[in-house]
Amino acid sequence: MRQVYEIMSSNTVPSAVIRRMPRYYRYLGDLLSRGITRISSADLSRRMNVTASQIRQDLNHFGGFGQQGYGYHVETLYNEIGHILGLDQEYRVIIIGAGNLGQAVAKYTNFNKRGYKVMALFDSDPALAGTIVGGNPVYHVDTLPEYLSEHPTDIAVLSIPKVGANEVAEVLIDNGIQAIWNFASLDLQIDPGKVVVENVHLSDSLRVLTYRLKQLREAEKGTAE
Amino acid sequence: MRQVYEIMSSNTVPSAVIRRMPRYYRYLGDLLSRGITRISSADLSRRMNVTASQIRQDLNHFGGFGQQGYGYHVETLYNEIGHILGLDQEYRVIIIGAGNLGQAVAKYTNFNKRGYKVMALFDSDPALAGTIVGGNPVYHVDTLPEYLSEHPTDIAVLSIPKVGANEVAEVLIDNGIQAIWNFASLDLQIDPGKVVVENVHLSDSLRVLTYRLKQLREAEKGTAE
DNA sequence: TAGATTGTTAATCGATTAACAATC
DNA sequence: TAGATTGTTAATCGATTAACAATC
Numbered sequence: 165m166r167q168v169y170e171i172m173s174s175n176t177v178p179s180a181v182i183r184r185m186p187r188y189y190r191y192l193g194d195l196l197s198r199g200i201t202r203i204s205s206a207d208l209s210r211r212m213n214v215t216a217s218q219i220r221q222d223l224n225h226f227g228g229f230g231q232q233g234y235g236y237h238v239e240t241l242y243n244e245i246g247h248i249l250g251l252d253q254e255y256r257v258i259i260i261g262a263g264n265l266g267q268a269v270a271k272y273t274n275f276n277k278r279g280y281k282v283m284a285l286f287d288s289d290p291a292l293a294g295t296i297v298g299g300n301p302v303y304h305v306d307t308l309p310e311y312l313s314e315h316p317t318d319i320a321v322l323s324i325p326k327v328g329a330n331e332v333a334e335v336l337i338d339n340g341i342q343a344i345w346n347f348a349s350l351d352l353q354i355d356p357g358k359v360v361v362e363n364v365h366l367s368d369s370l371r372v373l374t375y376r377l378k379q380l381r382e383a384e385k386g387t388a389e
Numbered sequence: 390m391r392q393v394y395e396i397m398s399s400n401t402v403p404s405a406v407i408r409r410m411p412r413y414y415r416y417l418g419d420l421l422s423r424g425i426t427r428i429s430s431a432d433l434s435r436r437m438n439v440t441a442s443q444i445r446q447d448l449n450h451f452g453g454f455g456q457q458g459y460g461y462h463v464e465t466l467y468n469e470i471g472h473i474l475g476l477d478q479e480y481r482v483i484i485i486g487a488g489n490l491g492q493a494v495a496k497y498t499n500f501n502k503r504g505y506k507v508m509a510l511f512d513s514d515p516a517l518a519g520t521i522v523g524g525n526p527v528y529h530v531d532t533l534p535e536y537l538s539e540h541p542t543d544i545a546v547l548s549i550p551k552v553g554a555n556e557v558a559e560v561l562i563d564n565g566i567q568a569i570w571n572f573a574s575l576d577l578q579i580d581p582g583k584v585v586v587e588n589v590h591l592s593d594s595l596r597v598l599t600y601r602l603k604q605l606r607e608a609e610k611g612t613a614e
Numbered sequence: 615t616a617g618a619t620t621g622t623t624a625a626t627c628g629a630t631t632a633a634c635a636a637t638c
Numbered sequence: 639t640a641g642a643t644t645g646t647t648a649a650t651c652g653a654t655t656a657a658c659a660a661t662c
Binding site: 405442459 | 628629630631632633636637638
């Protein structure tokens with residue numbers, strides 16, 4: 165068993181590998197809740213529909229967590245991946261845009277995900293300022309700099325229309341926000357060295373689904389002839 | 390200018406290419422709304438932060454839409470990509486799970502995206518059945534088979550907790566649904582030949598953001614020392 | 615110990631980028 | 639026409655898979 169901790173802090177892990185880590189985390193959490201204590205890469209590969217080789221390669225970007233002849237201890241691996249992803253800390257979250265999506269994310273993030281704590285919402289609509297959503301206050305978006313100067317915040321959720329999204333992002337970054345979970349359907353123009361952005365482009369996702377549906381129907385028409 | 394329509398109906402376009410098409414569509418729509426009529430792959434590559442080579446390669450999976458010495462006509466290319474993605478048709482949508490996320494998606498999909506028409510929502514909570522959300526009726530989830538037998542539907546949005554998601558998916562597929570937009574944080578166990586699934590794993594996305602934030606902070610600590 | 619399974623190297627595969635002849 | 643830019647082939651790069659010695 166190899167434990168190379170320098171590798172963990174290096175920045176060289178391919179993005180494709182990182183994107184797969186939460187999926188491993190989900191499957192391991194599921195195994196754990198079902199009382200399964202050990203798993204081999206071969207067994208996990210069957211459940212996840214990936215190759216055992218990929219699982220072992222992926223994990224070894226971060227260290228050797230398994231044991232020859234045994235496999236992986238589910239709980240240990242689950243906790244290790246949690247630690248790698250930074251899920252053993254708590255993150256303070258604010259939500260910009262208290263519309264339907266913002267409110268849904270507020271409630272979802274607050275209740276469903278341990279480790280994330282929604283602190284406040286912000287909106288440009290003066291009618292929303294002063295209201296309470298899911299136990300959290302809604303403030304006017306103009307008060308963002310003031311709020312951030314007083315309340316250290318880890319993650320900002322951007323659930324506003326694309327018009328004005330870049331301006332809001334700039335305010336967030338100028339006031340110390342380092343992570344943006346972006347639901348606005350545009351690519352934010354930001355300096356990648358100072359802040360990390362994760363995009364959730366719902367319309368892109370829906371359009372990929374639409375393309376695939378079209379392909380499926382055309383394939384069916386082909387075989388039916 | 391080459392127009393190979395057989396290629397369009399073949400199934401061999403790499404998934405990575407397909408995932409990039411909605412992004413091209415967004416940028417072209419933006420150019421179009423700003424009155425820009427022509428664009429070269431070099432110019433577009435600068436705006437999108439990709440290589441011009443990739444743009445030309447990607448587009449040529451579907452046909453030759455450009456013209457040597459000129460570039461691409463923005464409106465033509467926009468419409469071609471829209472057609473490739475199937476956005477020139479209308480899709481009837483139902484939403485399973487009328488919680489916060491389901492309601493947000495209902496309103497978002499209905500109002501923001503031409504081409505998609507939300508018809509109804511379904512929920513397992515009897516208290517929600519009979520209510521109206523964003524102009525659409527909410528029915529009890531048990532009435533799904535009956536509804537689908539009477540109302541042909543293209544896309545089902547799955548915005549329910551992961552417990553029970555597979556069972557609902559099975560009902561959907563048994564009653565003719567061919568496309569599922571899955572917001573439940575599990576991988577549906579379905580036959581890939583009969584139905585297409587697009588996953589929106591919000592918790593995975595948030596965890597990738599968290600990992601990157603952690604990396605950013607560690608890198609900062611490193612340079613500060 | 616013998617069997618099982620890892621960690622890791624080597625081979626393969628696929629995707630991206632570079633280059634340039636074709637051509638508008 | 640000359641210049642610009644595509645479509646496409648070839649070269650490079652990176653990611654995935656296979657194989658197997660190491661080892662629990």
